[in-house]
Amino acid sequence: MTLTSHGIPAGRSTAAEPTLRATGLVKTYGRVVGLDGVDLELFPGEVLAVIGDNGAGKSTLIKCITGAEVPDEGHLNLQGNDVQFKRPQDAKLAGIETVYQSLAVSPALDIASNLYLGRELRKAGILGSLFRMMDTKLMRANSKSELDRLGISTLQDVTVPVENLSGGQRQAVAVARAAAFGSKVVVLDEPTAALGVRESNQVLDLIKRLREEGIPVILVSHNMPQVFDVADRIHIQRLGKRAAVITPQSHSMTDAVAIMTGAATS
Amino acid sequence: MSNATQTGPNPTAERKPVDLAAEFLDRSTPLSRVRNALHRYPALSPALVLVIAVIVFGIISPRFFLANNLSLITQQVAVVGTLAIAQTLIILTAGIDLSVGAMMVMATMVIAQTATQNNVPAPLALLLGLVVGLAAGTLNGLLVTRLKLPPFIVTLGTLNIFVALNLLYSHSASVVGQDLPNLITATGNTFKIGGIGITYGVVTMLILYVIMAFIMSKTAWGRHVYAVGDDKESARLAGIRVNRVLLSVYIAAGAIVAVAAWIQIGRADAASPNAGVDLNLDSITAVVIGGTSLFGGRGTIWGSLLGALIVGIFRNGLALAGLDVLYQTLAVGVLIIVAVALDQWIRKVRK
Ligand SMILES: Nc1ncnc2c1ncn2[C@@H]1O[C@H](COP(=O)(O)OP(=O)(O)OP(=O)(O)O)[C@@H](O)[C@H]1O
């Protein structure tokens, strides 16, 4: 297969515009440079893995394209339109859902409340419109059926406060929330870090299912076999820059690690 | 939950999974079960304390259950109980408001002086009091959200500013009840339920509790307040406009404080620029004893009413028992420490 310089299969780059394109992203924290002019393209219906050493800027990149951080420089383009996300809410409204590395779940709230946090459903009629009453029953029922649909079996009772869950179960809550509401892009920053083998595989299946539904996914992971199993393309981040974009077909895991650590260039 | 621990560890059971077993034991001892229950229902412990206090003081003093005494307790609780609603909102966001007392006094003076000296009609004077509360709350909220200063410092500053502004405005002069229009002192008027005199101020407080308890548990705004107090950064990443929620909490608190001002005028049958500034501490006491966590995100509105009632009943009951005022103060101090220690212990449920 012939590849362009960004690892995009030659036939494809012309066929499709990227769903999400970031160009020249720069983010500094005081004197620390988190991102040093990073580009990223996410094409329709693909899984783009982002790999790199600790501190390479993966999470910073994720935050800058999902409104959690505002980049110092650079542009974002979603489906052909220039966009600016000043806060996470903006990215959500644009259809981008994210599992952050910190998970961003509210411990004291129950699972259903967490899934619907910030987009609560109101009761029909005057109770909802005038008295602004939430439809807790409906949100719980929807949460339950959504968890079943996503095949997340580790969360049974949606009325359990998240603080009573294990680390892996909390991660499952965050993943379920992103998968349930992401309409254009789903972004996952190390979603399987705290998960057991079975639960990790469930998340991988979930990612594949999203791809089948045509929703592109950005997956940050340190787990090479996982990345090579599920990714269509792999963005390698090194020292705040994009070192290369490869595919599981064009490069081996050893090649990828070599690029990650600077032992080789693409 | 397993009942394995009630029969004790099985001696024939395998010894190997020690750590697993330990975790299991910890979860199902009677003590940790109590802790889990308290964690889930923060108003449970103040409710128990209240019931026990009523029974004990009822036994100690036969005068405790007299209609006049019960009526007195409700009246003594009305102002602090109302301020405690405002304080609960702010403490739920992991903040604290030291200025509610001074804010309330400022509102009482604006209501009383505009009504008497500027001949403003009573409803309008009350509305001006509300404006004062809203403005003061907005000032606190903006300082907390825009300048990102800790609420403790902000409200310590505005406490002093409000006291000074109020003395400037009122020229340190009180207004007595007989000079005030009826509507403004109406919160002190009573009607009888089963022989117990209830003031309209107490009713106003209860209505506010019903409204705020509904808002906090049934509306998205209430849920967002809990989420912000629970974990600010998580709430932000989940798409909640944290600063907006915080600002709205301080503004709502200001409005509630203005209502407390109205109740205060009725209760005292006067508006005095020198009384009530220290109610800030009483309101915090009620909230803390009511089971709301100073760390934010955990607690209920109704718990604060229980907290205010507990303080009122302890003071009243100890006085009826013939004990010196200093013992009332001592008891309240012990209650606060116990409540906060209990909160720390309950929070250990979190992993
Ligand atoms: N809020 C912050 N304040 C200061 N420096 C930061 C902040 N966030 C990230 N950094 C710095 O930016 C750089 C990139 O961090 P980032 O979290 O993006 O790395 P990462 O690739 O996600 O690492 P990991 O694999 O450990 O998650 C690091 O040097 C880090 O110290």
Ligand SMILES: [Mg+2]
């Ligand atoms: Mg990271």
